[in-house]
Amino acid sequence: MDNIRVVYYEEPDFESPILVEGLPGVGNVGKLAAEHLVEQIKAVKFADIYSKFFPPQVLLDDEGVIRLVSNSLYYSKGEGKRPDIIFLTGDYQGLTPEGQYELSDFVLNLAKEWKVNLIFTLGGYGIGKMIEKPRVLGAATDSQLVEEMKGKGVVFSKGEPGSGIVGASGLLLGMGKIEGVKAVCLMGETSGYFVDPKSARRVLTALCAALDVKIEFSALEDKAAQIDKITSRFKDIEKDLSDSKADDLRYIG
């Protein structure tokens, strides 16, 4: 069997499109951001990507009908200043390093066929603690792109992330650079302990500024409020314990 297989439902033409990648990762920030934008601009699914580098698994819908785990491609034709946008999102990244290289190489080849102008990869930057106002950190394939993104509120901070960027969000930049495809990675700060719609919202704000897109954020803000509710309980417990004189209970925290 082929390592990777695409099933097309439509083969649209693109004009200097932008590719936006948002796959699962730290805090699920990239996936949340990409899926929210897909919904808001009513992007249309045109292909599914299957691969033996994904887990051998099917997922069920509410009726009991299955589908094989996949990545999916959506598109939205440009309007006014907004360019054509292609989205890559999905259930999983490749399970092995070699699988991740193969999958990113595959997407990059599609991007070159479509004459993609610029790739945005979206992700989370795990900092190991709760954060009130997550910054959006950036990385890019060249210094001119770095300057452009600074103008959209993206932070470029020496030594952050110190360990570089792993997975599809990194590889599409790294392999893109070798192939002459420009690319930017936008990383929302996140604790890494929960899915983080708040961080996704910040990433999306930066992306929308870069793409000249105007969207509603209420759905994402609702999710963020729900998560805040859950995480605030953890904070309360933590606070109670540290206020408490019941020192012998401390070990719970």
Next chain:
Amino acid sequence: MDNIRVVYYEEPDFESPILVEGLPGVGNVGKLAAEHLVEQIKAVKFADIYSKFFPPQVLLDDEGVIRLVSNSLYYSKGEGKRPDIIFLTGDYQGLTPEGQYELSDFVLNLAKEWKVNLIFTLGGYGIGKMIEKPRVLGAATDSQLVEEMKGKGVVFSKGEPGSGIVGASGLLLGMGKIEGVKAVCLMGETSGYFVDPKSARRVLTALCAALDVKIEFSALEDKAAQIDKITSRFKDIEKDLSDSKADDLRYIG
């Protein structure tokens, strides 16, 4: 060497056959069910499948004669309303995700050659606790099949199994759907702690209703009684402990 190799002992012709998969998995439910049906309807082995995706291992019979671990194909020609049935059962599933994809793809290609009409995959659904009357949960490649299976006592329950279906029982559905092959998965509820002939019996009851097959269940019921005997000892110990005033012994439970 080839990744997968089939040795045929016979190459039977089939008329719109049904393929039934029952490989090792949670509670060994699928394998127990498939093997019981093979025995009951005196299905005949016509091929062995060997693969480097299986463990590098041979098994011994009672005389000391070995055989390489394998999956095996059996068939039974239809009688009356009962269609031709092909069985896939065996010692192991593929050891790696990639191996599982390769093996399921291989079987699916055979199924397409044989013009298989419908695939049933059999498995267990681990719920982490002992259960008196296991339900048979279902999943299918389309909603019409879902409706048909509801008529055979199969339960389709929103959000169950929440994590989808992994291994051959999932992949044959997922990859079958892409290839236009209809397929149903029948999952017997099981603790997941023991091999579970009782759950296998329930799965088989649903399958036999769907296939218009009438069989004896006594062998399976005997095995279930044996397992019940073993597991009831565990329950007794548990009960004794919870009744006991020897609270300081509780940690054993």
Next chain:
Amino acid sequence: MDNIRVVYYEEPDFESPILVEGLPGVGNVGKLAAEHLVEQIKAVKFADIYSKFFPPQVLLDDEGVIRLVSNSLYYSKGEGKRPDIIFLTGDYQGLTPEGQYELSDFVLNLAKEWKVNLIFTLGGYGIGKMIEKPRVLGAATDSQLVEEMKGKGVVFSKGEPGSGIVGASGLLLGMGKIEGVKAVCLMGETSGYFVDPKSARRVLTALCAALDVKIEFSALEDKAAQIDKITSRFKDIEKDLSDSKADDLRYIG
């Protein structure tokens, strides 16, 4: 690069040769036995097998000169009743299941080219406790071979080894059977805690009976005596502790 590469130093002709495999494994029984026989009948190395399925490692001789880890092939031309014998021994077995299949398939193809008459694979059967008189258990590709081996003091015991035979010693039988090559596995009982020359000696006794070979065992017996010395210390300590009244020291045992 090729997955497996052979470097030949000589390409001898064989007349219905016997292939004897003794690679590292439980108690190193197979490797010890094969290497002792190689030495005793002055078998000559005629090829080295290198593979990316082995560890990425070189070994040093006493002068500091390296060699890449490998498997090696030796031969000894027949004399009198003794047939031509080819030996396969070496530093490692394949690291992954797939690598083990590839390597055994490779050796089996050579065996077929050489028109090998019979394969003996040598190994240990770990029983998890010290044993005074290790039996030699057997397994074979057909029941006639089983009968023949019974005549050489090899024990065929229902349900032993219960988990079958893994690695090259199993695969050469399993894959050989499919290819029509006869093969026997001889397994010396061993604790599995130490290298076990005593078990290797027993395996070799059975093998020599089957091959009509007469050899000295003193070198192997010396090694066995050394190991006995070490392991007897463990037994002494164990005994002291169980005799001792210092019950509070018992946990050491």
Next chain:
Amino acid sequence: MDNIRVVYYEEPDFESPILVEGLPGVGNVGKLAAEHLVEQIKAVKFADIYSKFFPPQVLLDDEGVIRLVSNSLYYSKGEGKRPDIIFLTGDYQGLTPEGQYELSDFVLNLAKEWKVNLIFTLGGYGIGKMIEKPRVLGAATDSQLVEEMKGKGVVFSKGEPGSGIVGASGLLLGMGKIEGVKAVCLMGETSGYFVDPKSARRVLTALCAALDVKIEFSALEDKAAQIDKITSRFKDIEKDLSDSKADDLRYIG
């Protein structure tokens, strides 16, 4: 995609060049040594090697511009007695044994194209304790090279390293020997707990003697001093604890 891909910035001609490998490993000794020499003799990067056997990762420079993880090739044309030198250094070794074999085979094929005269591989030899005056141990593809290296202060010590040499530093020797390429491995003793510029300096001293190169070591000595400062704190704490009468605190050490 290709498993390994080279991007050339220049394709220099070489005259019987020496290849020096210094990739990450124990104490990072090899990489530190190779990179220091690259800097000192102003070697020029002429190619980057990318591979799906490396981690799926990009690294960031201080401005936020990324590059895909890689190995790199540098060269320095000979002067006087000093021969042409090619350097192989980089971010990672292959992640899997198979990947390591593939990568070393790839480099060895380049070495043969360039008609490399001799390969030096640099590494650390972890001894599990701090050491004041690390020796430089050697290994080579033939005994004549062993003798030559003894004249450069390299120690060849029977049974050291007992477990052989793993990774690129071993494979380039082992595979080189099979291909008829001469090679030497220089291993600096190191605790294995810290990066070890002191050990790298000793390795480099031996290498420079062999290559007729004269360089400054101050940068490496500065790094060594920094590391000494950190590790001496550990030693102080250890000493305090062993001097202290606070025996109940000992367990900290």
